[in-house]
Amino acid sequence: MSAPILSATDLRRHFEVKSGLFGGTNTVRALDGASFELVPGRTLAVVGESGCGKSTLANLVTMIDTPTSGTFTIDGQDIQPGDELKDKVLRAKVQIVFQNPYGSLNPRQTIGKILMEPLLLNRPEISAEERERRAREMVELVGLRPEHFNRYPHMFSGGQRQRIAVARALMLEPEILVLDEPVSALDLSIQSQVLNLLTDLQDKFNLAYLFISHDLSVVRHFADDVIVMYLGKPVEQGAKDEVFENPRHPYTKALLSATPMADPARRQERIKLEGELPSPLNVPVGCAFNPRCWKATEECRNKRPDMSDGSHRFACFHPENGDN
Amino acid sequence: MSLLEIKNLTVEFRTANGPFRAVDSVDMTVTAGELVAIVGESGSGKSVSMLAMMGLLPWTANITADKMEFDGKDLLRMSPKERRKIIGKDVSMIFQEPMSSLNPCYTVGFQIKEVLRQHTDLTRAERQARAVELMEQVGIPDPAKRLNVFPHQLSGGMSQRVMIAMALACKPKLLIADEPTTALDVTIQAQILDLLIDLQKTEGMALILITHDMGVVAETVERVNVQYAGQRVEQQEVNALFSNPHHPYTAALLAALPERATGRHLPTIPGVVPGQFDRPQGCLFSPRCEFADDHCRTKPPVAAGPELGKALCHRPLQQGVPQDQKEVSA
Ligand SMILES: Nc1ncnc2c1ncn2[C@@H]1O[C@H](COP(=O)(O)OP(=O)(O)OP(=O)(O)O)[C@@H](O)[C@H]1O
Ligand SMILES: Nc1ncnc2c1ncn2[C@@H]1O[C@H](COP(=O)(O)OP(=O)(O)O)[C@@H](O)[C@H]1O
Ligand code: SF4
Ligand code: SF4
Ligand SMILES: [Mg+2]
Ligand SMILES: [Mg+2]
Numbered sequence: 001m002s003a004p005i006l007s008a009t010d011l012r013r014h015f016e017v018k019s020g021l022f023g024g025t026n027t028v029r030a031l032d033g034a035s036f037e038l039v040p041g042r043t044l045a046v047v048g049e050s051g052c053g054k055s056t057l058a059n060l061v062t063m064i065d066t067p068t069s070g071t072f073t074i075d076g077q078d079i080q081p082g083d084e085l086k087d088k089v090l091r092a093k094v095q096i097v098f099q100n101p102y103g104s105l106n107p108r109q110t111i112g113k114i115l116m117e118p119l120l121l122n123r124p125e126i127s128a129e130e131r132e133r134r135a136r137e138m139v140e141l142v143g144l145r146p147e148h149f150n151r152y153p154h155m156f157s158g159g160q161r162q163r164i165a166v167a168r169a170l171m172l173e174p175e176i177l178v179l180d181e182p183v184s185a186l187d188l189s190i191q192s193q194v195l196n197l198l199t200d201l202q203d204k205f206n207l208a209y210l211f212i213s214h215d216l217s218v219v220r221h222f223a224d225d226v227i228v229m230y231l232g233k234p235v236e237q238g239a240k241d242e243v244f245e246n247p248r249h250p251y252t253k254a255l256l257s258a259t260p261m262a263d264p265a266r267r268q269e270r271i272k273l274e275g276e277l278p279s280p281l282n283v284p285v286g287c288a289f290n291p292r293c294w295k296a297t298e299e300c301r302n303k304r305p306d307m308s309d310g311s312h313r314f315a316c317f318h319p320e321n322g323d324n
Numbered sequence: 325m326s327l328l329e330i331k332n333l334t335v336e337f338r339t340a341n342g343p344f345r346a347v348d349s350v351d352m353t354v355t356a357g358e359l360v361a362i363v364g365e366s367g368s369g370k371s372v373s374m375l376a377m378m379g380l381l382p383w384t385a386n387i388t389a390d391k392m393e394f395d396g397k398d399l400l401r402m403s404p405k406e407r408r409k410i411i412g413k414d415v416s417m418i419f420q421e422p423m424s425s426l427n428p429c430y431t432v433g434f435q436i437k438e439v440l441r442q443h444t445d446l447t448r449a450e451r452q453a454r455a456v457e458l459m460e461q462v463g464i465p466d467p468a469k470r471l472n473v474f475p476h477q478l479s480g481g482m483s484q485r486v487m488i489a490m491a492l493a494c495k496p497k498l499l500i501a502d503e504p505t506t507a508l509d510v511t512i513q514a515q516i517l518d519l520l521i522d523l524q525k526t527e528g529m530a531l532i533l534i535t536h537d538m539g540v541v542a543e544t545v546e547r548v549n550v551q552y553a554g555q556r557v558e559q560q561e562v563n564a565l566f567s568n569p570h571h572p573y574t575a576a577l578l579a580a581l582p583e584r585a586t587g588r589h590l591p592t593i594p595g596v597v598p599g600q601f602d603r604p605q606g607c608l609f610s611p612r613c614e615f616a617d618d619h620c621r622t623k624p625p626v627a628a629g630p631e632l633g634k635a636l637c638h639r640p641l642q643q644g645v646p647q648d649q650k651e652v653s654a
Contacts, residue, residue, distance in 0.1 A: 049509035157596045187365035187536065187597075192580040192590035199588055214510065217539065221582035221590070258514040260539030262581050264563045267543055272518070273511045276479050 004037035005093075005175050005208050006061065011035070011070035013056050017281070028280050030056040032232040033070070035307075036225075038176055038208040045211045045223035045240070047255070051280055052229040054212045058178045061210055062096045075175070088122055095169035099181035101161035105153040111139065111164055112149040118171045134171065142167040143197060159190035163197065170201065178210045183218060195222060216259045220244055228252045231280055231288045238312030248312070248319040251289050287317070327497060327530050328354040328377070331391035335369070335376050335554075338384045344600045346372045346385075348554035348608075351627075354530050356497065359521070361533045361541050361562075364551035365597060370534045373551075374500050378415060379407050395497060413443040416491040420503035422483035426475040432459075432486050433471025439493040458489040463519060481512035485519070492523065499524070502534040517544055538581060542566060550574050553598055553608045560633040570633035570640040572613045607638065615639055615646045625649075 011034045019026040031053040038044055038061075046054050059065040061072070063079070072079050074093055098104045105114060115135035119126050126134075139149055142163040153161055162182060169177060179198070183191040195218070202209060213219050219226060220240065227237040228249065236249040247253045257271040275292045278284055287305050290296040295318045305315045335347035347369040354360050362370045376387045377399065392399040394410060402410075419425050427435060433455055440451045459467030462485040475483055484504060491499055501520060505513035521544055524531040533545055541548055541562065548565050550558040550573070558571040569575040578584065579591040595612045598604060606623050610616040617639075625638045628649055632640040639646035 049511065159596065188538070188577055188580055189365060189593040190596065192582070192592045195582070196589050196592060216510075217581070217583045221585045254511060258510045260513075260517075260537065260543040262538040262542045262566070262578070262583055264542040264566050270514050270518070272515070276481055276512065277509065 002040050002206075004039050006038040006072060006074050008037070008061070008072040009035050009070055011057070011060055011072060012068045013053075013060060013065065014068045019281070026281055029232045029283065030280065031060070031067075034227070034229075034234050036227060036234075036237065038210060040175065040206045040208050041202065042224045043202070043209040043211050043222060044225045044227065045213060045219040046227045046229060047213060047216060047219055048229035049214065049255075049277055051231075051277065053232040054229065055180055056232075057229075058096065058180045058210065058212055061176070062094050062178050063091055064096075092122055092172040093174050094176040094178065095172060095174040096178040096180060097162070097165045097169050097182050099184050101158050101165060101185060104165055105161060105168075107153055110150050110152055111144070111156075112136075114153075114164065115139070115168055115171055118168065122172055138167045138171060141170075141201075143193075157190070158186050159193055162186060162194050166194075166197065166201070170205070173205075174207070176208045176210065178212070180212045181214070182211075184213070184215065191218070198222075216244075216256060217262070228255065231278065231283050233288060233315070234307065234313075235289065235316070236312075236314040242312040246312075246321060248314040248321065249289075249316045250293050250295055250318075250320060252314075253320055254292075287315075325355075325396070326353045326393075327356045327358075327395055328352065329391060329393045330373075330377060330389060333373060333376060333387070333389040333392065335372050335381065336386045338386065339600070341600060343386075345603075346554055347376065350551070350554075350556045352549060352556070354498065354532060357524070357528045357530055359524055359531045359533065359544070359546050361535060361545040361548045362551060363535055363538065363541050363548055365536060367553075367597060368551040369554040370551055371502055374417065374502065374532065374534065378411050378417060378500075379404065380411075380417075412439070413494040414496055415498045415500065416494070416496045417500040417502060418484070418487045418491050418504050420506050422480065422487045422507075423475060425487060426483060428475050431472050431474055432478070436471070436486070436490050436493060439490050443494045454493070455489075458492055459486075461492065461523075462486070462489045463515070464489070479512075480508050481515065484508065484516055488516075488519065488523070492527070495527065496529055498530045498532065500532045500534070503536070504533075505540070506535075506537070513540075538578065539583075550577075553603070555608060555636055556634075557609070557636045558633045565633070568641075568643055570628070570635040570642070571609075571637050572615050572639075572641060572646075573609045575641055575644065576612075576614070607636075609637075615641075 011031060013031040015028045015030055016025045017028055034057060036044060046057060048054060060067050074090060077090060112135055115138055116131045119131045136149060144163055183194050186194060211223055223240045226240050226243045227234045230251050236243060236252045247256060254271045254273050273292050284291050286302050287300040290300040299317050305317050307313050307315045330352040333347055333350045336343045336345050350373050364370050375381050389400060436455045436458060437451045440446055440454055446454060455471055456467050459470060464470050464485050505516050535541060545562055548560060548562055549556050552573050558574050569578055576593045580593060582590060593612050598608060604610050607620045607625050610620040620638050625636050627634045627636050628640045638649050
């Protein structure tokens with residue numbers, strides 16, 4: 001395995017929000033301590049339910065937002081909280097593809113313009129001719145046709161628009177691609193086309209992927225490593241096979257069991273999680289999962305479990321398949 | 325006797341660009357107490373076919389059918405007033421976005437009691453009692469108190485429970501759930517699906533579950549209708565559908581599921597669903613079908629027999645192998 005292109009240590013992003021009538025403030029711990037590495041040619045998936053901090057994490061990695069605390073390095077360069085990220089070269093190394101293939105493309109620009117724009121802004125030294133050559137090459141690379149170059153986004157299907165978004169993200173030759181729910185809005189028959197494209201591009205350019213998804217079937221197929229998050233905190237992380245085959249955190253186990261499998265022969269008794277996701281403004285004391293956990297004890301209600309060590313890590317006092 | 329029987333239902337919308345056929349000769353039967361799924365990709369006409377049955381489409385929709393009967397009553401020849409007596413009472417529907425179906429200006433309790441006021445002869449006090457009972461039945465904690473909250477004070481899962489409570493208010497014989505869990509997180513989705521199936525069993529009502537999620541289909545239903553581009557292309561019992569799909573579209577769709585992947589690449593279906601202007605002449609799936617021949621490209625197929633899942637195909641599959649039907653459909 002090659003050396004990581006990005007290493008993050010204890011990344012946090014807190015937001016102050018107004019609460020109540022008296023001008024008090026409250027802290028939303030949107031992301032509360034994530035450590036991980038991104039490795040060229042590998043895919044790290046971040047899974048968890050809505051509001052658990054997946055997009056917050058993506059925004060930090062892409063430097064759209066800066067962490068409240070914690071550090072990360074990209075290609076050996078330190079990025080500190082509050083750093084003004086003016087370094088275009090460093091920024092260009094990380095690109096993002098969003099979920100919504102409809103909203104993320106400028107409707108008034110042709111595909112060609114959309115693809116050439118990042119070069120125009122970031123690499124003014126590249127000639128207009130060369131810009132167009134690279135854009136046309138990219139159109140082909142993502143499986144679109146040459147004549148698509150002069151068309152507008154509304155003329156494309158959802159899957160094609162997602163190809164365009166991927167093409168745009170690749171124009172600056174990034175080393176890291178953040179994929180925030182890239183296939184969630186697509187139909188099944190189109191989803192597999194886009195996933196295959198992402199696989200091929202990863203192989204071709206040795207890209208490191210940060211893959212955000214709530215769909216565990218897609219993650220199981222696509223990822224190498226997985227982080228499971230709950231209310232802003234990673235609760236389990238490790239190699240995909242370890243996490244899926246031998247989940248240690250009760251939440252991971254419940255999430256896996258709640259995911260419907262497209263195989264009627266394997267119809268299983270689901271683990272029934274009681275209750276709702278608590279509000280991130282009101283994270284339970286102790287282990288954040290304790291109000292919904294069937295194994296919770298006094299200890300869980302009072303103390304926060306730390307992340308264990310090793311390659312397959314989890315934060316739980318009474319892990320599954322453990323000695324208790 | 326079947327509770328719902330639809331034969332040859334077609335819905336065409338008048339649009340600025342000419343007519344658009346959203347539902348194309350669909351048949352559907354549901355018996356009392358049964359659980360049926362309609363599965364298909366977005367735009368395949370799942371919602372429109374059910375809205376047509378309920379009389380909830382705008383005037384731009386032109387609806388035709390050979391037969392449309394609910395509980396022995398002819399929906400085609402019924403006055404709108406008569407139909408309103410049935411819809412919302414004996415047939416009710418819940419939608420994907422619970423938030424947008426609840427009125428933000430009224431409390432949850434008011435909205436449930438309003439349904440009861442319209443469709444039953446219960447007194448005020450009885451309506452209150454029934455509302456509490458319904459909230460309890462759908463698993464809302466502290467039901468009497470929760471009747472006083474407004475929709476925006478509820479989470480997605482809780483508002484879907486309220487929608488279900490409203491849909492159950494008049495003990496319907498048929499509940500249509502249109503993507504009821506698509507907007508919800510998986511652990512909440514599991515709760516809502518369990519609730520719906522539980523109610524279908526205990527209340528003895530029939531349930532039509534509309535979904536695009538093959539996982540949900542596999543885990544919840546007994547009989548499945550597969551729709552493609554406005555047509556019903558196959559109908560089978562759920563186990564058989566997954567183990568031996570008869571229509572090439574169903575087979576290709578199942579093969580593309582990530583959980584069935586064997587290698588780094590997933591099998592794909594080339595191309596896209598036809599739109600308003602590129603509807604093929606023969607079989608609608610022919611531009612994407614690996615078994616298509618000239619016959620498929622020129623002649624629309626007719627449905628095969630029930631032993632072949634009523635597959636709308638000239639060459640329905642048997643264990644993945646096409647069985648020529650040309651003689652039958654010629
Ligand atoms: N700018 C902000 N101000 C206040 N709270 C915020 C802000 N951005 C995010 N949050 C909160 O932080 C939490 C994590 O948000 P985030 O968008 O990362 O969730 P997510 O995991 O991407 O969810 P989803 O699956 O719905 O996309 C949420 O509770 C969200 O409401
Ligand atoms: N009021 C309308 N006017 C014109 N076209 C419509 C209207 N409602 C739905 N359609 C079209 O009919 C087709 C089927 O829609 P629908 O039944 O909602 O699909 P789904 O299978 O996703 O539920 C779609 O192409 C949709 O755009
Ligand atoms: S620490 Fe306790 S409450 Fe938290 S997941 Fe583990 S057993 Fe459950
Ligand atoms: S009729 Fe022909 S093209 Fe259509 S699904 Fe059957 S084999 Fe494929
Ligand atoms: Mg998000
Ligand atoms: Mg629909």
